[in-house]
Amino acid sequence: MQLDSLFRIYSMTKPLTSMLVMMLAEEGRLSIDDPVARYLPEFSKTAVHNGSTTFPPETVPPQRPVTVRDLLRHTAGLTYVSALPDPVSRMYVQRGIDHGAGNKIVPTDGSPAIESLADLTQRIAAIPMLAQPGMRYSYGNATDVLGRVVEVVTGKSLRDAMAERLLKPLAMRDTSFQPAPEQLNRLTAAYMAPAKAPQGPGIFSRVDMQTVAASTFNLVDDPANSVFAARRVADFGGAGLVSTAADYQRFLLLMLQRGEVDGVRIVRRDTVAAMTHNQLDALALRDTNLERSGMGFGLGFATFQSPERSPAALPLDGYFWAGAASTYFWVDPGRGITGVLMTQVLGGDVRPYFVELLDTLYKHQP
Numbered sequence: 411m412q413l414d415s416l417f418r419i420y421s422m423t424k425p426l427t428s429m430l431v432m433m434l435a436e437e438g439r440l441s442i443d444d445p446v447a448r449y450l451p452e453f454s455k456t457a458v459h460n461g462s463t464t465f466p467p468e469t470v471p472p473q474r475p476v477t478v479r480d481l482l483r484h485t486a487g488l489t490y491v492s493a494l495p496d497p498v499s500r501m502y503v504q505r506g507i508d509h510g511a512g513n514k515i516v517p518t519d520g521s522p523a524i525e526s527l528a529d530l531t532q533r534i535a536a537i538p539m540l541a542q543p544g545m546r547y548s549y550g551n552a553t554d555v556l557g558r559v560v561e562v563v564t565g566k567s568l569r570d571a572m573a574e575r576l577l578k579p580l581a582m583r584d585t586s587f588q589p590a591p592e593q594l595n596r597l598t599a600a601y602m603a604p605a606k607a608p609q610g611p612g613i614f615s616r617v618d619m620q621t622v623a624a625s626t627f628n629l630v631d632d633p634a635n636s637v638f639a640a641r642r643v644a645d646f647g648g649a650g651l652v653s654t655a656a657d658y659q660r661f662l663l664l665m666l667q668r669g670e671v672d673g674v675r676i677v678r679r680d681t682v683a684a685m686t687h688n689q690l691d692a693l694a695l696r697d698t699n700l701e702r703s704g705m706g707f708g709l710g711f712a713t714f715q716s717p718e719r720s721p722a723a724l725p726l727d728g729y730f731w732a733g734a735a736s737t738y739f740w741v742d743p744g745r746g747i748t749g750v751l752m753t754q755v756l757g758g759d760v761r762p763y764f765v766e767l768l769d770t771l772y773k774h775q776p
Contacts, residue, residue, distance in 0.1 A: 413656065416589055416597045417752045418631070418638060420511060420649045420733035424553040426585075426661060427568070427647035428482055428710025430576055431556050432681050435478075439563050442482060442709070445475035446555065449562045452535035458487065459498050459538040467497035467538045476543045478559065481552040482709040483689045487539025489550035491515055501537045510554060510646025511734060512637040527568065527644040531558045547690055547698050547707060557647025568645035579676055580660045585653040587645045594639055597652065600631035600735055603758035612703030613712070616721040616769075617762040625758055649734070655750045658739060662748035665741050685709040686729045686741070722765040723772035736760035740768070747771070 434440050440449065447454035453476055457469035480486040490509050491502040506517030508524045516523055524530050534555060540548050557568040564571045569587045577585050589597060603625040607617040631637060638652055660671065665686065669677040688706025695701040704719030705712050711729040714720070725747075730740035736758060738751040751767065753760050 411598070412596065414584065414596055414654050415752075416584060416593060416652045416654060417737060417754060418512070418598075418600055418733070418735050419651050419653045419658065419737050419752075420735055422653075422658065422731060422733040422737055422739060423510075423646070423651040424648050425710045425731055426572065426576060426651065427553050427557050427560070428685065429661075429664075429677065430560055430572055431478065431482065432685060432709065433575055433677055434560065434563055436678060436681060440478060440559070442479040443477050445477055446481065446486075446559065447475060449559045450531055450535065450555070452532045456535055457538045458542055459496075459540055463497065465497045465500055467501065469538045472539070473542050474544070476539070478556070479689075479709070480543050481556045481559075483707055484547050484549050484552050485544045485690070485694055486552050486555070487541045487543060487546070487548060488534060488552045488555070489540055489548055496540075498538055498540050505533045505537060507533060507537070507551060508644070508646070509551065510644070510649035512631060512642075523643070525643055527554070527558045527561060527646075530644055531555050545694060546696075547694050547700060551648060553648035553710075554644075554646050557645060560647070568647055572645075576661075576676075579674070580664060580671060582653070582657040582660050585651055585657045587650045587652075588641050589639065589652055594633065594636075596654075597633040597636055597638065598754050599629055599633055600636075600754040600756065601627040601758075602630045602756045603627045605757055605759055607759040607762055610702075610721065612699050612721065613705065614703055614720060614722040614765050615762060616765050617759070619759065619762055619766075622759060622762075627755070627758075630756060655752050658750050659748060662739060662741055662750070666743060666746065666748050668743075686711050686713060686743075688713045688715055722768045724768060725772060732764075738764045 459467045460470050462468045476486045491507045504519045506515045508515045606625050607622045664671045668679045668682045685708050704716030706715045714724040714728045717724050725742040727744050728742045732738045736753040736755040741748050
Protein backbone atom coordinates (compact mmCIF):
# COMPACT_ATOMS: atom_id res chain seq x y z
CA MET A 411 0.00 0.00 0.00
CA GLN A 412 1.31 3.42 -0.98
CA LEU A 413 0.25 6.96 -0.02
CA ASP A 414 -1.07 7.47 -3.55
CA SER A 415 -2.85 4.10 -3.87
CA LEU A 416 -6.19 4.32 -5.69
CA PHE A 417 -9.32 3.00 -3.99
CA ARG A 418 -12.84 2.32 -5.21
CA ILE A 419 -14.71 4.69 -2.92
CA TYR A 420 -18.21 3.56 -3.97
CA SER A 421 -20.78 5.49 -1.90
CA MET A 422 -18.22 8.08 -0.83
CA THR A 423 -18.93 9.33 -4.36
CA LYS A 424 -22.34 10.52 -3.18
CA PRO A 425 -21.18 13.59 -1.21
CA LEU A 426 -19.25 14.90 -4.24
CA THR A 427 -22.22 14.47 -6.58
CA SER A 428 -24.43 16.13 -3.97
CA MET A 429 -22.00 19.04 -3.70
CA LEU A 430 -22.05 19.46 -7.48
CA VAL A 431 -25.86 19.69 -7.39
CA MET A 432 -25.69 22.29 -4.62
CA MET A 433 -23.19 24.35 -6.64
CA LEU A 434 -25.65 24.40 -9.55
CA ALA A 435 -28.38 25.45 -7.13
CA GLU A 436 -26.24 28.35 -5.91
CA GLU A 437 -25.95 29.55 -9.50
CA GLY A 438 -29.72 29.41 -9.99
CA ARG A 439 -29.46 26.68 -12.61
CA LEU A 440 -31.76 24.50 -10.54
CA SER A 441 -33.62 24.62 -7.25
CA ILE A 442 -33.43 21.72 -4.85
CA ASP A 443 -37.18 22.13 -4.31
CA ASP A 444 -37.89 21.71 -8.02
CA PRO A 445 -39.71 18.55 -9.07
CA VAL A 446 -37.23 16.09 -10.54
CA ALA A 447 -39.60 15.85 -13.52
CA ARG A 448 -38.60 19.39 -14.52
CA TYR A 449 -35.25 17.90 -15.61
CA LEU A 450 -36.18 14.24 -16.09
CA PRO A 451 -39.70 14.01 -17.60
CA GLU A 452 -39.89 10.30 -16.85
CA PHE A 453 -40.49 11.24 -13.19
CA SER A 454 -43.80 12.93 -14.09
CA LYS A 455 -45.53 9.55 -14.17
CA THR A 456 -44.36 7.95 -10.93
CA ALA A 457 -46.44 5.73 -8.66
CA VAL A 458 -46.09 4.66 -5.02
CA HIS A 459 -46.21 1.09 -3.68
CA ASN A 460 -49.24 0.64 -1.42
CA GLY A 461 -47.44 -1.77 0.92
CA SER A 462 -49.07 -4.97 -0.26
CA THR A 463 -47.11 -8.15 -0.98
CA THR A 464 -48.64 -8.56 -4.44
CA PHE A 465 -46.31 -8.78 -7.41
CA PRO A 466 -46.19 -6.74 -9.58
CA PRO A 467 -46.58 -4.07 -6.88
CA GLU A 468 -49.97 -2.49 -6.34
CA THR A 469 -49.74 1.30 -6.38
CA VAL A 470 -51.36 4.56 -5.37
CA PRO A 471 -50.68 8.04 -6.82
CA PRO A 472 -47.94 10.17 -5.24
CA GLN A 473 -49.20 12.88 -2.90
CA ARG A 474 -46.66 15.31 -4.33
CA PRO A 475 -43.85 15.23 -6.91
CA VAL A 476 -40.41 13.89 -6.05
CA THR A 477 -38.01 16.83 -5.63
CA VAL A 478 -34.28 17.27 -6.00
CA ARG A 479 -34.17 17.70 -2.21
CA ASP A 480 -35.75 14.24 -1.84
CA LEU A 481 -32.93 12.77 -3.92
CA LEU A 482 -30.29 14.56 -1.84
CA ARG A 483 -31.65 13.32 1.48
CA HIS A 484 -32.85 9.89 0.25
CA THR A 485 -36.57 10.49 0.77
CA ALA A 486 -37.51 9.84 -2.88
CA GLY A 487 -38.71 6.29 -2.24
CA LEU A 488 -35.87 4.69 -4.19
CA THR A 489 -33.89 1.63 -3.15
CA TYR A 490 -31.04 -0.56 -4.45
CA VAL A 491 -31.17 -3.89 -6.24
CA SER A 492 -31.13 -6.61 -3.56
CA ALA A 493 -32.44 -10.02 -2.60
CA LEU A 494 -35.15 -8.58 -0.34
CA PRO A 495 -38.55 -10.19 -0.93
CA ASP A 496 -40.70 -7.03 -1.12
CA PRO A 497 -42.30 -6.33 -4.52
CA VAL A 498 -40.34 -3.14 -5.22
CA SER A 499 -36.97 -4.80 -4.59
CA ARG A 500 -38.06 -7.65 -6.86
CA MET A 501 -38.77 -5.13 -9.62
CA TYR A 502 -35.28 -3.64 -9.25
CA VAL A 503 -33.92 -7.13 -9.87
CA GLN A 504 -36.30 -7.76 -12.75
CA ARG A 505 -35.37 -4.50 -14.48
CA GLY A 506 -31.62 -4.86 -13.80
CA ILE A 507 -31.20 -1.60 -11.91
CA ASP A 508 -27.43 -1.20 -11.70
CA HIS A 509 -25.95 0.08 -8.43
CA GLY A 510 -22.65 1.13 -10.00
CA ALA A 511 -20.45 -1.21 -7.98
CA GLY A 512 -18.91 -2.71 -11.10
CA ASN A 513 -20.46 -6.15 -11.40
CA LYS A 514 -22.89 -6.30 -14.30
CA ILE A 515 -26.53 -6.49 -13.28
CA VAL A 516 -28.46 -8.67 -15.74
CA PRO A 517 -32.24 -8.03 -15.89
CA THR A 518 -34.36 -11.10 -15.25
CA ASP A 519 -37.19 -9.95 -17.53
CA GLY A 520 -35.20 -10.51 -20.73
CA SER A 521 -34.51 -6.83 -21.39
CA PRO A 522 -30.96 -5.64 -22.16
CA ALA A 523 -28.65 -4.47 -19.40
CA ILE A 524 -28.53 -0.76 -18.55
CA GLU A 525 -26.86 1.11 -21.41
CA SER A 526 -26.60 4.69 -20.07
CA LEU A 527 -27.41 6.93 -17.14
CA ALA A 528 -30.51 8.10 -19.02
CA ASP A 529 -31.59 4.47 -19.43
CA LEU A 530 -31.04 3.88 -15.71
CA THR A 531 -33.20 6.82 -14.60
CA GLN A 532 -35.98 5.92 -17.04
CA ARG A 533 -36.16 2.40 -15.63
CA ILE A 534 -36.06 3.64 -12.02
CA ALA A 535 -38.87 6.13 -12.65
CA ALA A 536 -41.07 3.34 -14.03
CA ILE A 537 -40.78 1.30 -10.81
CA PRO A 538 -43.10 2.19 -7.93
CA MET A 539 -41.54 4.16 -5.09
CA LEU A 540 -41.25 2.49 -1.68
CA ALA A 541 -43.04 5.35 0.09
CA GLN A 542 -44.63 8.71 -0.54
CA PRO A 543 -42.07 11.39 -1.47
CA GLY A 544 -40.52 12.97 1.61
CA MET A 545 -42.06 10.53 4.06
CA ARG A 546 -39.32 7.98 4.66
CA TYR A 547 -35.53 7.69 4.47
CA SER A 548 -34.68 4.92 1.98
CA TYR A 549 -31.13 4.47 0.76
CA GLY A 550 -30.68 3.63 -2.91
CA ASN A 551 -30.05 4.94 -6.43
CA ALA A 552 -31.14 8.49 -5.62
CA THR A 553 -27.67 9.99 -6.15
CA ASP A 554 -27.34 8.24 -9.50
CA VAL A 555 -30.51 10.06 -10.51
CA LEU A 556 -28.91 13.29 -9.28
CA GLY A 557 -25.99 12.58 -11.59
CA ARG A 558 -28.39 12.46 -14.52
CA VAL A 559 -29.93 15.77 -13.38
CA VAL A 560 -26.43 17.27 -13.50
CA GLU A 561 -25.97 15.99 -17.06
CA VAL A 562 -29.25 17.53 -18.21
CA VAL A 563 -28.67 20.89 -16.50
CA THR A 564 -25.05 21.28 -17.65
CA GLY A 565 -25.28 19.57 -21.04
CA LYS A 566 -22.15 17.60 -20.12
CA SER A 567 -21.37 14.10 -18.94
CA LEU A 568 -21.23 13.75 -15.16
CA ARG A 569 -17.51 13.01 -15.32
CA ASP A 570 -16.79 16.19 -17.28
CA ALA A 571 -19.05 18.37 -15.12
CA MET A 572 -17.51 17.03 -11.91
CA ALA A 573 -13.94 17.39 -13.18
CA GLU A 574 -14.53 20.95 -14.34
CA ARG A 575 -16.54 22.24 -11.40
CA LEU A 576 -15.16 20.33 -8.43
CA LEU A 577 -12.18 18.03 -8.96
CA LYS A 578 -9.93 20.47 -10.82
CA PRO A 579 -10.61 23.44 -8.51
CA LEU A 580 -9.80 21.21 -5.54
CA ALA A 581 -6.68 19.77 -7.22
CA MET A 582 -8.07 16.24 -6.79
CA ARG A 583 -5.90 14.90 -9.60
CA ASP A 584 -6.30 11.24 -8.66
CA THR A 585 -10.09 11.20 -8.44
CA SER A 586 -12.09 10.10 -11.47
CA PHE A 587 -14.72 7.74 -12.84
CA GLN A 588 -12.00 5.99 -14.85
CA PRO A 589 -8.29 6.06 -13.95
CA ALA A 590 -5.92 7.07 -16.71
CA PRO A 591 -3.69 4.27 -18.07
CA GLU A 592 -0.67 5.65 -16.22
CA GLN A 593 -2.60 5.52 -12.92
CA LEU A 594 -3.72 1.90 -13.14
CA ASN A 595 -0.55 0.54 -11.52
CA ARG A 596 -1.72 2.31 -8.34
CA LEU A 597 -5.20 0.74 -8.30
CA THR A 598 -5.61 -1.54 -5.30
CA ALA A 599 -7.22 -4.99 -5.28
CA ALA A 600 -10.74 -5.39 -3.92
CA TYR A 601 -11.76 -8.38 -1.80
CA MET A 602 -14.92 -9.99 -0.50
CA ALA A 603 -14.94 -11.35 3.04
CA PRO A 604 -17.72 -12.88 5.14
CA ALA A 605 -18.52 -10.95 8.31
CA LYS A 606 -17.58 -12.85 11.46
CA ALA A 607 -18.42 -10.19 14.04
CA PRO A 608 -21.99 -9.80 15.36
CA GLN A 609 -23.94 -7.31 13.26
CA GLY A 610 -25.83 -4.70 15.24
CA PRO A 611 -29.11 -3.05 14.15
CA GLY A 612 -27.51 0.29 13.31
CA ILE A 613 -24.75 1.63 11.11
CA PHE A 614 -22.03 1.15 13.73
CA SER A 615 -21.27 -1.71 16.08
CA ARG A 616 -18.74 -1.93 18.89
CA VAL A 617 -17.17 -5.39 19.00
CA ASP A 618 -14.16 -6.81 20.82
CA MET A 619 -12.31 -8.02 17.75
CA GLN A 620 -10.06 -10.18 19.92
CA THR A 621 -13.04 -12.51 20.28
CA VAL A 622 -13.87 -12.68 16.55
CA ALA A 623 -12.53 -15.43 14.31
CA ALA A 624 -10.36 -14.47 11.35
CA SER A 625 -12.15 -14.14 8.04
CA THR A 626 -11.16 -15.31 4.56
CA PHE A 627 -10.59 -12.93 1.67
CA ASN A 628 -11.54 -13.62 -1.93
CA LEU A 629 -10.35 -11.40 -4.76
CA VAL A 630 -13.35 -9.82 -6.54
CA ASP A 631 -11.73 -7.06 -8.61
CA ASP A 632 -8.17 -7.59 -9.79
CA PRO A 633 -6.35 -4.35 -10.69
CA ALA A 634 -4.93 -6.12 -13.75
CA ASN A 635 -8.40 -6.37 -15.33
CA SER A 636 -10.55 -4.18 -13.12
CA VAL A 637 -13.99 -3.08 -14.29
CA PHE A 638 -12.91 0.41 -13.20
CA ALA A 639 -10.11 0.43 -15.79
CA ALA A 640 -12.51 0.68 -18.74
CA ARG A 641 -15.26 3.17 -19.42
CA ARG A 642 -18.50 1.80 -18.01
CA VAL A 643 -22.00 2.26 -19.35
CA ALA A 644 -22.62 5.21 -17.04
CA ASP A 645 -20.94 7.57 -14.62
CA PHE A 646 -22.61 6.47 -11.41
CA GLY A 647 -22.93 9.52 -9.18
CA GLY A 648 -23.69 7.26 -6.25
CA ALA A 649 -20.81 4.80 -6.45
CA GLY A 650 -18.54 5.33 -9.45
CA LEU A 651 -15.42 7.18 -8.35
CA VAL A 652 -11.92 6.02 -7.51
CA SER A 653 -9.74 8.24 -5.34
CA THR A 654 -6.83 8.39 -2.92
CA ALA A 655 -6.89 9.20 0.78
CA ALA A 656 -5.02 12.45 0.13
CA ASP A 657 -7.40 13.50 -2.65
CA TYR A 658 -10.47 12.84 -0.54
CA GLN A 659 -8.96 14.87 2.25
CA ARG A 660 -8.95 17.83 -0.17
CA PHE A 661 -12.72 17.52 -0.44
CA LEU A 662 -13.04 17.20 3.34
CA LEU A 663 -10.88 20.31 3.75
CA LEU A 664 -13.44 22.16 1.62
CA MET A 665 -16.16 20.95 3.99
CA LEU A 666 -14.17 21.69 7.14
CA GLN A 667 -13.41 25.23 5.95
CA ARG A 668 -17.06 25.73 5.08
CA GLY A 669 -16.69 26.02 1.34
CA GLU A 670 -13.23 27.51 0.93
CA VAL A 671 -9.86 25.94 0.03
CA ASP A 672 -6.50 27.69 -0.43
CA GLY A 673 -8.15 31.07 -0.12
CA VAL A 674 -10.63 30.35 -2.93
CA ARG A 675 -14.34 30.09 -2.18
CA ILE A 676 -15.92 27.16 -4.00
CA VAL A 677 -19.37 27.21 -2.34
CA ARG A 678 -21.12 29.42 0.18
CA ARG A 679 -20.92 28.77 3.92
CA ASP A 680 -24.69 28.40 4.17
CA THR A 681 -24.62 25.70 1.48
CA VAL A 682 -22.17 23.64 3.54
CA ALA A 683 -24.29 24.24 6.65
CA ALA A 684 -27.44 22.99 4.91
CA MET A 685 -25.69 19.89 3.61
CA THR A 686 -24.25 18.92 6.98
CA HIS A 687 -27.27 19.43 9.25
CA ASN A 688 -30.08 16.94 9.63
CA GLN A 689 -32.87 17.41 7.09
CA LEU A 690 -35.11 14.54 8.24
CA ASP A 691 -37.96 14.58 10.74
CA ALA A 692 -38.65 11.81 13.24
CA LEU A 693 -41.20 10.13 10.97
CA ALA A 694 -38.77 9.86 8.04
CA LEU A 695 -36.10 8.40 10.35
CA ARG A 696 -38.36 5.96 12.20
CA ASP A 697 -37.07 2.37 12.25
CA THR A 698 -34.04 3.16 10.08
CA ASN A 699 -30.44 2.21 10.76
CA LEU A 700 -29.74 5.94 11.07
CA GLU A 701 -32.22 6.35 13.92
CA ARG A 702 -30.88 3.26 15.66
CA SER A 703 -27.39 4.80 15.52
CA GLY A 704 -28.43 8.22 16.83
CA MET A 705 -27.99 9.86 13.42
CA GLY A 706 -29.83 12.00 10.93
CA PHE A 707 -29.13 12.83 7.31
CA GLY A 708 -28.41 16.13 5.62
CA LEU A 709 -28.00 16.73 1.89
CA GLY A 710 -25.44 14.03 1.09
CA PHE A 711 -24.01 13.34 4.56
CA ALA A 712 -25.04 11.45 7.70
CA THR A 713 -25.12 13.73 10.73
CA PHE A 714 -24.39 12.92 14.37
CA GLN A 715 -27.54 13.72 16.33
CA SER A 716 -27.53 11.69 19.53
CA PRO A 717 -24.15 10.38 20.72
CA GLU A 718 -25.74 8.55 23.64
CA ARG A 719 -27.64 6.32 21.16
CA SER A 720 -24.59 5.53 19.05
CA PRO A 721 -22.17 2.68 19.77
CA ALA A 722 -19.34 4.92 18.55
CA ALA A 723 -17.90 7.96 20.30
CA LEU A 724 -18.79 10.82 17.95
CA PRO A 725 -18.49 14.61 17.87
CA LEU A 726 -22.02 16.04 18.14
CA ASP A 727 -21.58 18.54 15.31
CA GLY A 728 -19.78 16.03 13.08
CA TYR A 729 -20.82 14.19 9.96
CA PHE A 730 -19.60 11.24 7.91
CA TRP A 731 -20.27 8.68 5.23
CA ALA A 732 -18.80 5.42 3.96
CA GLY A 733 -18.36 3.20 0.90
CA ALA A 734 -19.21 -0.43 0.18
CA ALA A 735 -15.58 -1.55 0.25
CA SER A 736 -15.21 -0.42 3.88
CA THR A 737 -13.99 3.10 3.21
CA TYR A 738 -14.96 5.77 5.74
CA PHE A 739 -14.58 9.48 6.37
CA TRP A 740 -15.68 11.89 9.07
CA VAL A 741 -15.52 15.64 9.65
CA ASP A 742 -15.34 17.24 13.09
CA PRO A 743 -15.85 20.99 12.56
CA GLY A 744 -15.62 21.85 16.26
CA ARG A 745 -12.12 20.46 16.67
CA GLY A 746 -10.95 21.06 13.10
CA ILE A 747 -10.44 17.36 12.39
CA THR A 748 -11.08 15.34 9.24
CA GLY A 749 -10.27 11.68 8.76
CA VAL A 750 -10.31 9.07 6.00
CA LEU A 751 -10.02 5.29 6.43
CA MET A 752 -9.40 3.39 3.20
CA THR A 753 -9.65 -0.38 2.75
CA GLN A 754 -11.00 -2.52 -0.10
CA VAL A 755 -13.06 -5.12 1.72
CA LEU A 756 -16.64 -5.78 0.67
CA GLY A 757 -18.42 -7.33 3.64
CA GLY A 758 -15.97 -8.31 6.34
CA ASP A 759 -15.46 -6.68 9.72
CA VAL A 760 -13.81 -3.31 9.11
CA ARG A 761 -16.68 -1.38 10.70
CA PRO A 762 -15.71 -2.20 14.33
CA TYR A 763 -12.19 -0.95 13.62
CA PHE A 764 -13.64 2.37 12.46
CA VAL A 765 -15.60 2.52 15.72
CA GLU A 766 -12.39 1.74 17.62
CA LEU A 767 -10.64 4.57 15.78
CA LEU A 768 -13.39 7.04 16.74
CA ASP A 769 -13.37 5.76 20.33
CA THR A 770 -9.62 6.35 20.54
CA LEU A 771 -10.10 9.95 19.45
CA TYR A 772 -13.33 10.90 21.18
CA LYS A 773 -14.38 8.55 23.98
CA HIS A 774 -12.71 10.57 26.72
CA GLN A 775 -13.10 13.99 25.13
CA PRO A 776 -15.25 16.56 26.94
